[in-house]
Amino acid sequence: MASAFRPSLGGADVDFRPSSAQQLLIATARDFLSKHGDDARLWSAMSELGWPGLLVPAEYGGSAGSILDVVLLVEELGRAAAPGPFVASAVVATSILLAAGTAEQRKRHLPGLASGERTVAVAVLDDGGSFDPARVSLAVTADGRLTGSKLFVEAADVAEAVLVVVRVDGEPAVLLIPTDRPGVSRLPLETIGTEPVFEVAFDDVRVAAGDRLHPLGADAERLRTALNAGALARTAEMVGAAQRVLELAVEHARTRVQGGRPIGGYQAIQHACADLVRDVDASRGLLYAAAWRLAEGEPAGTDVALAKAYAGEACLTVARRGHQIFGAIGYCDEHPLHILHKRILAASLDCGDAALHLETVAQAIGLR
Numbered sequence: 027m028a029s030a031f032r033p034s035l036g037g038a039d040v041d042f043r044p045s046s047a048q049q050l051l052i053a054t055a056r057d058f059l060s061k062h063g064d065d066a067r068l069w070s071a072m073s074e075l076g077w078p079g080l081l082v083p084a085e086y087g088g089s090a091g092s093i094l095d096v097v098l099l100v101e102e103l104g105r106a107a108a109p110g111p112f113v114a115s116a117v118v119a120t121s122i123l124l125a126a127g128t129a130e131q132r133k134r135h136l137p138g139l140a141s142g143e144r145t146v147a148v149a150v151l152d153d154g155g156s157f158d159p160a161r162v163s164l165a166v167t168a169d170g171r172l173t174g175s176k177l178f179v180e181a182a183d184v185a186e187a188v189l190v191v192v193r194v195d196g197e198p199a200v201l202l203i204p205t206d207r208p209g210v211s212r213l214p215l216e217t218i219g220t221e222p223v224f225e226v227a228f229d230d231v232r233v234a235a236g237d238r239l240h241p242l243g244a245d246a247e248r249l250r251t252a253l254n255a256g257a258l259a260r261t262a263e264m265v266g267a268a269q270r271v272l273e274l275a276v277e278h279a280r281t282r283v284q285g286g287r288p289i290g291g292y293q294a295i296q297h298a299c300a301d302l303v304r305d306v307d308a309s310r311g312l313l314y315a316a317a318w319r320l321a322e323g324e325p326a327g328t329d330v331a332l333a334k335a336y337a338g339e340a341c342l343t344v345a346r347r348g349h350q351i352f353g354a355i356g357y358c359d360e361h362p363l364h365i366l367h368k369r370i371l372a373a374s375l376d377c378g379d380a381a382l383h384l385e386t387v388a389q390a391i392g393l394r
Contacts, residue, residue, distance in 0.1 A: 042314045048098055055099055059106035069110045073142025078116040081124070081255075086136035092321040093255055097262040097313060104266025104373070107365050109221060111145050111181035113263065118256035118377070119146035122189050125252040126200055126239040135187070135202075146202075147185035149176035149226050150253070157378040159249050165193040166233055172201070172209075175227040180376070182212045182224035189239075190226075191249070200239040200249065207231060219372035220365055254320060254330040257377040261313045261330075261337045264373045265306065267366045268341040271348040272302045274363065278352055289351075298347055305344050309337035331378075331386035338374035338383075345370050 044052060054075070062071055072078065080095050082088020096117055103112060120139050123132055123146075138144025152174065154163040164174040176190060182205070190201045203210060209231035212224045242249055276299055279290030289295045316329035345367035349356045356363040374380065388394075 044098060048095060051095060052098055052102060055102035059102060059108055063106045063108050068108065069142060078142040079140030081120045082136050082140035086140055088140040093258060094317050094321045097258055097317045100259045100262035101266035104263035105270045107267060107369050111184060113256060113259045114147055114181040115139060115145045117259045118148045119189055121252035121255040122200060125248040126242060128240060131202060145181055145185045147179050147182045147188040149179045149188050150191045151177045157382060159191050159198040162191050162193060170233045172228040172231040172233055175225050177225050178223045179226045180221055180223050182226050183222060188226055198242055201233060201237045202239060203237055219368050253377060254327060257330050257334045258317055260373040260377050261334050264337045264341040264370050265309050265313055267370045268306045268344040271344050271366050272306050275299055275302060275348045275351045295351060298351055302344050302347060305340040309340045312336050328387060328390040331383035334378060335380040335383035338380045341370045342374060
């Protein structure tokens with residue numbers, strides 16, 4: 027982990043050095059993932075450590091942690107390219123239920139989410155092509171039926187239910203639909219990523235009265251805040267993966283001998299590795315600043331957008347430059363670089379790509 031920095035945010039001097047509890051979380055995660063990163067029982071083992079319950083209040087069996095705790099953990103998951111539904115279920119779905127779920131929905135689902143025994147997927151993107159809730163096109167009919175599909179839904183194959191962002195009477199709304207309800211189907215999609223994603227199709231599916239979360243109405247910002255938690259988690263995943271690319275590249279530069287000396291002795295490689303440090307640390311700085319604002323309950327939409335947009339481009343640059351430093355070996359399936367590259371690319375698109383988040387930044391500076 028990079029050294030701490032102390033930016034001034036809104037006049038406050040903020041120290042981003044992890045607390046003792048967070049240091050323990052980071053150390054535990056790194057040690058655990060080094061031993062179990064590709065274990066078939068990874069999710070159940072993570073659940074035994076209590077990680078799925080980080081954001082869940084204690085009354086529902088969670089540890090009542092903060093988005094800062096999540097960011098630090100997901101950084102380690104990204105560094106290890108660890109598979110599993112953590113971001114989709116333990117971060118995004120949990121955040122949406124906390125923001126807009128009814129008392130009954132929270133009571134029914136949050137304990138299982140906290141223990142890892144239950145998984146809930148989140149479906150936002152449809153043929154409208156945007157992760158902005160205001161732009162979704164899938165709508166509930168006047169007689170309470172749902173027909174259409176959502177795309178690139180992660181963890182749909184293991185989820186007992188899916189949170190579906192739809193339109194009801196022209197306004198964004200969220201439904202909690204069981205995946206075993208008649209008319210719901212899950213079709214695997216072929217992508218370059220290492221995590222399976224699905225098209226979730228709805229064929230004249232009945233929408234029950236208890237399926238709808240609290241009406242969002244004018245308070246759709248609650249949903250955006252919950253989705254921002256997912257955007258930050260994906261940013262942390264990119265930063266963790268890029269950090270690992272940096273570590274691998276520097277080690278390779280130190281040990282790969284060409285022309286009688288390590289390639290790290292050549293200025294071109296030195297500067298390339300220095301560029302990696304710059305891009306990783308700048309991405310991490312924006313990530314931590316946005317996470318701090320969100321954890322403190324301050325307006326953080328622009329900070330999240332800036333972090334996600336910047337890291338999406340900077341971390342991809344890290345992956346591409348890593349390939350240049352490694353040369354041919356970095357393109358072999360046996361080498362971890364290609365997996366890290368794919369994970370960065372997938373994370374850069376999930377929860378909004380750079381174009382969507384740059385729109386938010388542009389609006390924040392008065393450009394509409």
